[in-house]
Amino acid sequence: MASSLCVKYGGERRRPRWFWRGFGGRGRGGDRGGRGRGRRPRRETEEEKWVPVTKLGRLVRDGKIKSVEQIYLHSLPIKEYQIVDALVGPSLKDEVMKIMPVQKQTRAGQRTRFKAFVVVGDGNGHVGLGVKCSKEVATAIRGAIILAKLSVIPVRRGYWGNKIGKPHTVPCKVTGKCGSVTVRMVPAPRGAGIVAAPCPRRSSSLPVLRMFLLPPVDPPRLLETL
Missing domain, CATH: 3.30.160.20 (Double Stranded RNA Binding Domain)
Structure with a gap:
């Protein structure tokens, strides 16, 4: 039977290549997509769909x-x-x-x-x-x-002086207190900008407060002094 599986290659009798591989397909990985371990390219993770619970x-x-x-x-x-x-x-x-x-x-x-x-x-x-x-x-x-x-x-916004254009500052003097920390905001005219420390200036620019004064306070910190 071995002689019947031989094929002539250039005058020599050799067994075909599939004879040495056995019956397991393409070696490691089988028929999972070519040679190797059958790894597939990574797919982009889709964003999870929001299912509200409230x-x-x-x-x-x-x-x-x-x-x-x-x-x-x-x-x-x-x-x-x-x-x-x-x-x-x-x-x-x-x-x-x-x-x-x-x-x-x-x-x-x-x-x-x-x-x-x-x-x-x-x-x-x-x-x-x-x-x-x-x-x-x-x-x-x-x-x-x-x-x-x-x-x-x-955030309630208002004007300083005449009501011209869009609101640009806080409508009145505002004081907020949490624990031992007190913050006071004073309205300012157009062009004054935000007169405050760097961190309060950045946080106040997010709700679009263009001009106000933040007097310095130095109480004991509650969470952290920004």
Whole structure:
């Protein structure tokens, strides 16, 4: 039988190549797509489709609520950050204000984590602040962005002097207090710009407040002094 499987090649009798391969196809990988281990090219990961789990999320998905102002009007809590993404859209910008390491003393030694401060805003009177702590910087920033979107609030804008053009500053003197930290905002005329420290200046530019004065305060810090 071996002689019947031989084929003449240049006057010599040799067995065909398929005889040495056996009956397993193309070696390792079989018939999974050619030679080798049968690996396929990587496909681009598709974005997961948002499936809302709250009633507010379902109303936004169905188009019943079309603006963030409708949520503020009824004082509805936002539990899903996708709601803000769906209503505000790509105009929502985020900016990392500060990243700082924090440590905790344990029996095994010091455990270091990173705390990220992120501000989001759409430039149309909406701004939010998020703070997140994690072992990795990227994870902390990602979590802070989500928390900032969940805490988006409207900003009331007004004029200084005559009502000419679009609102450019806060309507009156505003004082905010959280714990031991006090922040005061004073209206300013057109052309004054934002008179404040670098970090407050960046955070105030997101809701489009063109001109105001931020007097310096130096109380004990609550979360972190930006």
